Each structure stands twice: as structure tokens, then as C-alpha cells.
Amino acid sequence: MDWDKLRIFHAVADAGSLTHAGDALHLSQSAVSRQIRALEEALGTTLFHRHARGLILTEQGELLFEATSTMAKKLDSAAARIRDSEEEVFGELRVTTTVGFGTLWLAPRLVKLYERYPELKIDLLLEERVLDLPMREADVAIRMKEPAQADLIRKRLLNIKMRLYASPQYLERAGRPHRLEDLAKHRLICQNPATPQVSAGAQLVQQILAQEVHSTLTVNNYFGVLQGVLNHIGIGVLPDYLTVDFPALERVLPEIESIEVPVFLAYPEELRQSRRVTAFRDFVQEEISAYRRQQTGDLIGD
Incomplete structure (x- = not known):
């Protein structure tokens, strides 16, 4: 033909x-x-x-x-x-991840990657749908579960949990809950359990809503939940990786949390030698290491 x-x-x-x-x-x-x-x-x-x-x-x-x-x-x-030359990293790299992780953790850190590789063009695809990497719907994925697709190189980055957080101003005004049942008297900010999201987060929300919470604000992504918490609207269900970048958040009911959620980075086997993919992978792993060190330091400080 x-x-x-x-x-x-x-x-x-x-x-x-x-x-x-x-x-x-x-x-x-x-x-x-x-x-x-x-x-x-x-x-x-x-x-x-x-x-x-x-x-x-x-x-x-x-x-x-x-x-x-x-x-x-x-x-x-x-x-x-x-x-991709041996010395330079340039051109387009399509990265897919969830709306929450992409907006709240990854995007704010990308300035460091651009400083290192100013000619890189990143197309950030933020959605809950799992894109088909072997069919090149994206080059690299960061996902809250281990990829099931074949012919992928995968790296476990970290484990996260969904927890309850509020602003000091909200807690001063509304009081601090001491038991799960006390949440019935507070406004809960969360994703709607029917919204596409990490199942561990949806399960935690359902557990809390079973306490007959009288007032809620539901948003379809964690960025919106965070904005509600930062503006003192109520107590929010948020991923714990936010605490490093938003140290003013106060954890509420420390015994209440979701099961661990693994975070994986994955890319097609055929891109193993790609300089762009290697540069992005190494950058993310460096940032994860820095995040862990800062998180450990915060825990020691507490």
C-alpha cells in the first residue's frame, strides 16, 4: 500500500x-x-x-x-x-495524572523542571480517566493505583492517605470535634462519593456522612475541597501530601483516615530511552524524596 x-x-x-x-x-x-x-x-x-x-x-x-x-x-x-539528543531535553511530553495531584502537588513544582530544561513542552492532562499509555494517549502517567496495562515500566513513588483537615480560623469559630460523632455538628467539605475518585477517599467520605452530617459542601475535585478549607468553610477530606505545602492546615480527628493509597509513575516500555521521560521521572523522584524529608522534619518538629 x-x-x-x-x-x-x-x-x-x-x-x-x-x-x-x-x-x-x-x-x-x-x-x-x-x-x-x-x-x-x-x-x-x-x-x-x-x-x-x-x-x-x-x-x-x-x-x-x-x-x-x-x-x-x-x-x-x-x-x-x-x-532526543544525549545532552539535551526538549520537545513535547504528555503527562497524565489526577486533577488533585496534578493541580495541588505536581504543577506547583514544575517550575524547577523548566529551569533545568527550558525547551521542554509539557502537556499536562488532568483527569480521573486512566489514559491508554501503550496507545500513546499520554507518555507518562502518575496514578493512585498500580497500572494494569501491559508493557509498562512502573515505579512506586509513595503511599498517601485521605485525612480530615481544617483551618485554625474555622476551628476557633466552630470548635474542634473530639469524636467521629461530633462531625454531625460541623460542615463537611468533600468530593461527592459518586464522583470519579480514589476509592479509599470515597469510602472515608461515606463513613463520615453516615454520622448524619447536617451541612456539606461537595466538589468534584480536591482543589475545590482545599479552597473551601482554606476559606474556613468547614472540615475537609484531603490527601495528606498537602500538609507540606499548606502547613497552616490543622489535622482533625487523627484516628480517622483512609487506607493507604499507592502512587505509581508509569510509562511505555518503548519510551525507556526517551530523554524527556527520563528527565521527568528523575525530577519527580527527586521531588518525592524532598517531600519525604520535609514531611519527616515536620513530624520531628511536632
Whole structure:
């Protein structure tokens, strides 16, 4: 099969337009159209439905586009590895993690990575959905569970727990609870148990809500929960990695906490030699080590 025709087909399918594909490929619309017709003749099938508003893939076209998309990702991966020199780290790195960990722990620390590698381009994908690393939906993942996908290199970074925190101002105004039952008299800030999240956090929230808490503020991510706590709205269920960066938070009911949640860093086997991935992995591990030292120092200070 003609690789050049496949490249043109992929561009047309991606753009949904001969004109837009031609602009991206620096070809005339008629040249693109000729190549598509030639590919359809070679395959003996129709790849696009032609409409006034653009092109729509046929069922056969969708099958071919799925194949060319996989090819394009593999080629992008190979090109990225080739571009990575032995001395420099540059280009795009797609990192996926949860909204909470990405906004509250990772993003504030990335300035150090950019200072080290100013030409690095990070695309931070924050969502609870687990992206498919072997299919290159992302290059590196930091997740709150061990990845189940095959052909991944994985590294356990740390264990975290969900705990109860409040601001000193809130506790001074509303009083400090001494028993789990006392939470019924306080406002709870948490993720809705039905929201996609770490199961350990959802279980802890359900345990607390069973105390018939009269007032709640539910948010769909930990960043929002933290803002509620910092603004003295109530007692929040938050991951314990926040205590280093927000030392003013006071822990409430220390005996109440979730089970341990493992945090893993993972990336595809094929990116083992990528300078970008190695640089990011080493940076995260350094920051985790610094976080642990600071956490230990805070515990000794207490």
C-alpha cells in the first residue's frame, strides 16, 4: 500500500476537509482529491461520504483511519526518540495524572523542571480517566493505583492517605470535634462519593456522612475541597501530601483516615530511552524524596 497516499488519507480524515488537509500538507485540493480517489480505487472501496459541509468517513474509512492513527502515534514516538539528543531535553511530553495531584502537588513544582530544561513542552492532562499509555494517549502517567496495562515500566513513588483537615480560623469559630460523632455538628467539605475518585477517599467520605452530617459542601475535585478549607468553610477530606505545602492546615480527628493509597509513575516500555521521560521521572523522584524529608522534619518538629 502506498505510504504517501495513506499519509494524505490520514490528513483528510483528521481534518474532515480536502481543503484543510491540502493546506496542512502544502498540496492543492485537486492533488489531494486525486490521491484519495487513487487510494479508493486501489482498495476497491469508498472511504468518504461527500457532503456539502465536508467529508464523513465510511465504515471502511473508519477502519483505515484507526490503522493510520496507530501508525501516526508510532511514528511520532520514533521521531521523538530520534530528536532526543544525549545532552539535551526538549520537545513535547504528555503527562497524565489526577486533577488533585496534578493541580495541588505536581504543577506547583514544575517550575524547577523548566529551569533545568527550558525547551521542554509539557502537556499536562488532568483527569480521573486512566489514559491508554501503550496507545500513546499520554507518555507518562502518575496514578493512585498500580497500572494494569501491559508493557509498562512502573515505579512506586509513595503511599498517601485521605485525612480530615481544617483551618485554625474555622476551628476557633466552630470548635474542634473530639469524636467521629461530633462531625454531625460541623460542615463537611468533600468530593461527592459518586464522583470519579480514589476509592479509599470515597469510602472515608461515606463513613463520615453516615454520622448524619447536617451541612456539606461537595466538589468534584480536591482543589475545590482545599479552597473551601482554606476559606474556613468547614472540615475537609484531603490527601495528606498537602500538609507540606499548606502547613497552616490543622489535622482533625487523627484516628480517622483512609487506607493507604499507592502512587505509581508509569510509562511505555518503548519510551525507556526517551530523554524527556527520563528527565521527568528523575525530577519527580527527586521531588518525592524532598517531600519525604520535609514531611519527616515536620513530624520531628511536632
